[in-house]
Each structure stands twice: as structure tokens, then as C-alpha cells.
Amino acid sequence: MRPEEVRGGETVTLTGRHLGESGRLEVDGVALDSAALREWSPSRIVFTMPRELPSGMVRVRTEGGLSNALFLINREDIPRLDRQNRLRVALITPRQAGPGDMVTLQGDGFGPRTARSLLEFRSLPGEASPGEASPGEESGREEIFTFGGDQWWIVSWSDRVIRFVVPQELPPGELGLFINGQPGEVSLEVSAPGARLEEGEPREYLLRQRVDFPDSPGPAVLLIPRIPSAPGQVLREEVSLLGTDEGGHSPATWAVLPVFKPREEDSQGDQPDRDLSPDQKDQPEKPRPMVVERVDRLERRSQRWDITASPGRALLEDAGFRRAFRPFLADQEDLPVSAPAIQQIRSRVINLRNPPVPNARRIHQEVLRLLTPDREGTWSWEEALEGEGAAPGAYADLTAALLRSAGIPSRRSWGVLLKDTGETVDHVWVEAFIPRAGWIPLDTALGSGMYGSDPGEGEFSRVLSFYGESLESATFGALDDRRIALRVEGVPDSRRFPQGALLEGPRGFSGGALRLELPPGETIEGDSGQEPVLWHRPDLQN
Incomplete structure (x- = not known):
């Protein structure tokens, strides 16, 4: 990045690799408008520093993922270290808000927005709204609602300002605010939603997602849909996994490497040598099939909404909401x-x-x-x-x-x-x-x-x-409650190999939520005369 210190209105140049043709450029957690972007290519980005932005970390977000961070200093906003590792929330506006309302936190010590950033809301006993049970009242314990910094409803996050929309998951009542595990010493009063929800009894399911490979797919990574926490749906636990956990999961997928199919599943592998003729024994060994299979336990409830409020269009037209x-x-x-x-x-x-x-x-x-x-x-x-x-x-x-x-x-x-x-x-x-x-x-x-x-x-x-x-x-x-959501729109799902191959299940088939990715230059070829990838329809048991 050159230069590393600028004033508002001056030009900054970023150079690197795999920057794509477009994306999102952030300074101090705030995305720059397109008017500030002067050039964008896979190896170079040129932008004009907005006058209103403070000093902060510069990051590039593309379909390929999130770049490393570089610190850009606005000479009109030189950072000063007033305290070390100290969180201070000076102002929360508004103090009372409902689902969909914009809330702004101002202070310092919030830190940069990273994959490990956490925004927590904790129930305050005895502070429920009139007519509402206090969160955790029945169990007598504190209720904690933890969200990662990559949530879509967190609009911006910098060291001094966080803006977010009140998510639907928060219960009504007074909730204490914590940032990265540290108390903010402030609370947010969540208004009762303008709709009554009637939920049925929980129905438990085992969900199996499976892909078979008659031949080895090479250095492929299978991206399995990460079962979303959707209205009425909760993921409880992983039951079993056939495959190697590759790590580096995205919010939308688990990354798994295929493994050889277990011998008890491979009927060809169960045939003893004495059943083969001498000519057959001299034949090259057939490719051993590979597999990825994940089984998860989850819970689904039926839902009926009775919308009691009649919100006007004002909030829909609010710039912050949009x-x-x-x-x-x-x-x-x-x-x-x-x-x-x-x-x-x-x-x-x-x-x-x-x-x-x-x-x-x-x-x-x-x-x-x-x-x-x-x-x-x-x-x-x-x-x-x-x-x-x-x-x-x-x-x-x-x-x-x-x-x-x-x-x-x-x-x-x-x-x-x-x-x-x-x-x-x-x-x-x-x-x-x-x-x-x-x-x-x-x-x-x-x-x-x-x-x-x-x-x-x-x-x-x-x-x-x-x-x-x-x-x-x-x-x-x-x-x-007789359905399972495999993917919900809006959950970020970056490519693992932006310049590599991508293979998805057939259109209109739920296997389309499964993705197979390979590094650049790699291909999938079926040597056995079968399709190189066999997508299985998700299997449910309850």
C-alpha cells in the first residue's frame, strides 16, 4: 500500500494478487462507495481516501475471500493510545429498538472486524418487558446470544463505531452488551416484536448428505452445506463423518476431503483372491471408490405467525435500513x-x-x-x-x-x-x-x-x-416441520480456489447445494465409465 499516510481526498494504491475484477474495499470496517474507486484489476486497486473516514485497517473482500489487513493513517485523525486493551462504549443510540431497527455503538477499543470478532447480548434477570417472560427465567440462568462479526446484519465495525440491525433472534427485554467477551457497561432494550409466534413441538431429524466418487477426484475439496440456523430450525450435533475435515470452513459450508470408501461398503473389495482367475489377478487394480458423507442431528418446529403490528413504509425507505x-x-x-x-x-x-x-x-x-x-x-x-x-x-x-x-x-x-x-x-x-x-x-x-x-x-x-x-x-x-433448509440466501460462501474448477450438483436438485472445488489446473475425469461424481439426495430420518 502506497502511501501509508494520507489526507482526505488523496489517492492510495494497493498492489497484490488475486484481487479479482470487483469486490468490496473496506477502510476501518466501512465499505467505500464506488465513486471513491478509481481503478480495480486483479493486481492493482486505486482509490481516493474519503475525508470522513478515520485511520484504520484496509481490507479487500472478493468472491475469493478476505485479504490481509494493512493500516492506513488519515493525517487528520492520528491514532493515539489512551488505554491498552480497554473497551469503552460511550453511547448507544437508540436505547430501545425492535427487529429491523438500526443501532449505533460509539466508543473505542472495539478492535477490527475479523473472523473472531464477537458481539454478545446477555439477559439481565428481572428486566423483561411487561407481559414477557425474562430470558432464562425458567431455567434460572443467564441467557447468552453470541454472534460472529461476519453476520450480515452487522452493517459496519471499526475500532470506534459499530452499526447493526437488531436481529430477529433476540428476545424482548433488557440485554447487556459484550464486545469480544468484554462488558460494554451498557444495555439495549429490545422491544417486543410486532408479531406473535406459535411454535409446535420439536421434531428431531437425522440428515445425511453424501457424494460418491467412482474414481479419485484428485486434490478436491467438497463443500457441504453448513446446516443453517433458520427460523424453526436448529442444528444440534454432528453424528458421523466419512471424510477428512479440511478446516477453514466458511459460514455457509463445511470443507471435507474425500476418503476411500469403507471396505464393508465396497462389494468389489470383499471378493477373495481365490474367486479370481490367474488372468484376472494380473489385471491392474481397479480404482478404489471414494466418498464423503456427513450425518447431522437437527431439530425442526412448525411455525405460525400472527402479525399484530402494522408498520408503515418509513423504515423500509430509511437509508440505514436499506x-x-x-x-x-x-x-x-x-x-x-x-x-x-x-x-x-x-x-x-x-x-x-x-x-x-x-x-x-x-x-x-x-x-x-x-x-x-x-x-x-x-x-x-x-x-x-x-x-x-x-x-x-x-x-x-x-x-x-x-x-x-x-x-x-x-x-x-x-x-x-x-x-x-x-x-x-x-x-x-x-x-x-x-x-x-x-x-x-x-x-x-x-x-x-x-x-x-x-x-x-x-x-x-x-x-x-x-x-x-x-x-x-x-x-x-x-x-x-416436515422440511429442512440446506441453504439460506445471504450467508457468505467464498470460493476456496478462486481460479480453480467448480462443480455443482444438477440444477433443480438439492445436490446443487453441494460444491466440489479443485485447485487451478486440476480436472475431474471418470476412468471407470461412470459419472465422475454421484450426488445423493439428502436423506432424512425422524
Whole structure:
């Protein structure tokens, strides 16, 4: 980095490797606007130092990961060491906030934002909101809610300022604040959410994710979906692992190296030599199959939301809110919010002056009206709008894009539904963020009758029985417990080998959440006449 000391408005040049063609440049934990970036190439980045930014660490974030940090000094903000390893929170604003509200912490000693950064909220006994049980009251112990610094709702983190959106996971009441394990000596009063949640009894599952390799894939790393903690879903423990834990897991995946398939699974390996002819014994030994298999124990609860608040549009239009929820409002390749077809539907059926709840309900109804369900149909919302039968992915993509076009943050969950027989099918559903309430589910694919509409009949009768007779309306704000989310949109998932090969499962198949990556220059070749990778559908037992 040259120079290492600048004033606001002066130019800084970074040189390095694998910087990509674009990404996110941070100074003191704050991302620079595109206007400050003058040049970006795989080996060089040139930017103008914003006048308002303090001295701090400079980092580059790309699809390939996070760079090392270099310290840049703003000559108008020379750091002074007033205390060593001392945390001080001077101000928290506002003191009271609900889900989706922006909170700012000001002070010093927060440290840089790293993979080990921690933001904790701890219950204060006897400080629950009126009518609410104090967290941990039944157990008589302190309740602790710990979050890593890589959470999407932490908007910015520097040594002196942290900005975050109140996450849905926090219970109402007075919560003490801790940063990297040190007490902040301040508390945040979390308002009761504007929605009542009714949860069912926990249903326990064993989830098996498996990939077979007839031949060795070489120096490959399999990235298995890290079971997300989603509304109504909690990962309990790893039960077993066939594979070598490669370490360096990302927030979205576990990294595992394939191992040789156990002999008891390999029927060819069980044949004794006496069963082979002399000619067969002289044959070159066949490649020994390899495997990765992980089994996890997790818990799922059904959920029904009763939205009691009627938040207006003011928070949706707030600049801080839109910045925090930018990943869930983005116009992206697979969710082209600005596409003419999306904008035409939005302008025809949505009044942007209306509050988010009626707009979200209207979008749910409109998607059901526009598309024709077909489990084996297209996953393209554009083709579905032209009359082709729509698979779950088309329903989810159209729903999420319309929500974003109305200014409502949305995210998709990819996973599986459980048949009455115990088999799984691939499924996608959507959640919309309603200010002061939280993430509210919308399952338009299920609401379309794609899996049947009679709760007493068919191979999904147990799923449908949760929703009752009014399937179309009941799939807004409710989610059954006979499904597992394998991936939730918005969780960062960096490439392990940015310049290497990437192989994903088939589109529209839940194995698509599995990724196989190889270093640059490596390829996968099948020498046995079989497919080089055999993706297995996730297996559920309960």
C-alpha cells in the first residue's frame, strides 16, 4: 500500500494478487462507495481516501475471500493510545429498538472486524418487558446470544463505531452488551416484536448428505452445506463423518476431503483372491471408490405467525435500513428486480404507498394467480410466465423478485420436503422481512397445490394437514416441520480456489447445494465409465 499516510481526498494504491475484477474495499470496517474507486484489476486497486473516514485497517473482500489487513493513517485523525486493551462504549443510540431497527455503538477499543470478532447480548434477570417472560427465567440462568462479526446484519465495525440491525433472534427485554467477551457497561432494550409466534413441538431429524466418487477426484475439496440456523430450525450435533475435515470452513459450508470408501461398503473389495482367475489377478487394480458423507442431528418446529403490528413504509425507505438489508434488496442475475416483466407486474398490482404487510400478501396472491404448478416443470420464472409449468424454484424466484421490487427485503431457502413415505423432494421457499416483526415465510409453491390440496390424501398429506383446507392463504406466515433448509440466501460462501474448477450438483436438485472445488489446473475425469461424481439426495430420518 502506497502511501501509508494520507489526507482526505488523496489517492492510495494497493498492489497484490488475486484481487479479482470487483469486490468490496473496506477502510476501518466501512465499505467505500464506488465513486471513491478509481481503478480495480486483479493486481492493482486505486482509490481516493474519503475525508470522513478515520485511520484504520484496509481490507479487500472478493468472491475469493478476505485479504490481509494493512493500516492506513488519515493525517487528520492520528491514532493515539489512551488505554491498552480497554473497551469503552460511550453511547448507544437508540436505547430501545425492535427487529429491523438500526443501532449505533460509539466508543473505542472495539478492535477490527475479523473472523473472531464477537458481539454478545446477555439477559439481565428481572428486566423483561411487561407481559414477557425474562430470558432464562425458567431455567434460572443467564441467557447468552453470541454472534460472529461476519453476520450480515452487522452493517459496519471499526475500532470506534459499530452499526447493526437488531436481529430477529433476540428476545424482548433488557440485554447487556459484550464486545469480544468484554462488558460494554451498557444495555439495549429490545422491544417486543410486532408479531406473535406459535411454535409446535420439536421434531428431531437425522440428515445425511453424501457424494460418491467412482474414481479419485484428485486434490478436491467438497463443500457441504453448513446446516443453517433458520427460523424453526436448529442444528444440534454432528453424528458421523466419512471424510477428512479440511478446516477453514466458511459460514455457509463445511470443507471435507474425500476418503476411500469403507471396505464393508465396497462389494468389489470383499471378493477373495481365490474367486479370481490367474488372468484376472494380473489385471491392474481397479480404482478404489471414494466418498464423503456427513450425518447431522437437527431439530425442526412448525411455525405460525400472527402479525399484530402494522408498520408503515418509513423504515423500509430509511437509508440505514436499506444499507443493512442490501443483500436482500439487490438486483442480481438470478433475481433481476429491474427486469421489465417484474416492473410491469409490480406497477399493476402493488401500491408503493401501502405498508409492507398488505403488499406482501398481495404479491403472494398474485404469484399463485400467474403461475401453473408442475413439480417437473421449469425453474425459470420467465418461462413460467409464458405458460410453462412452474417448478418450486420458479415460484420462489418470482416471489422474491416482486417483494424486492416493492422495497421489501426477501431471501430464499433451498432444501427438501419430506413425503409421508420418508423420501425427500427438492423445494424452495421465501421469507420476507417485515419491520418490527422479523422474517415471515411465504411458500407460494406449496400454496399453489403443487403437492396436492387435500390434507387427507396423497403422498404429502402430513405436510398439507398442518395448513388445513385454505392452503393458498395458510402458506403466508406459516411453515410446517416436515422440511429442512440446506441453504439460506445471504450467508457468505467464498470460493476456496478462486481460479480453480467448480462443480455443482444438477440444477433443480438439492445436490446443487453441494460444491466440489479443485485447485487451478486440476480436472475431474471418470476412468471407470461412470459419472465422475454421484450426488445423493439428502436423506432424512425422524
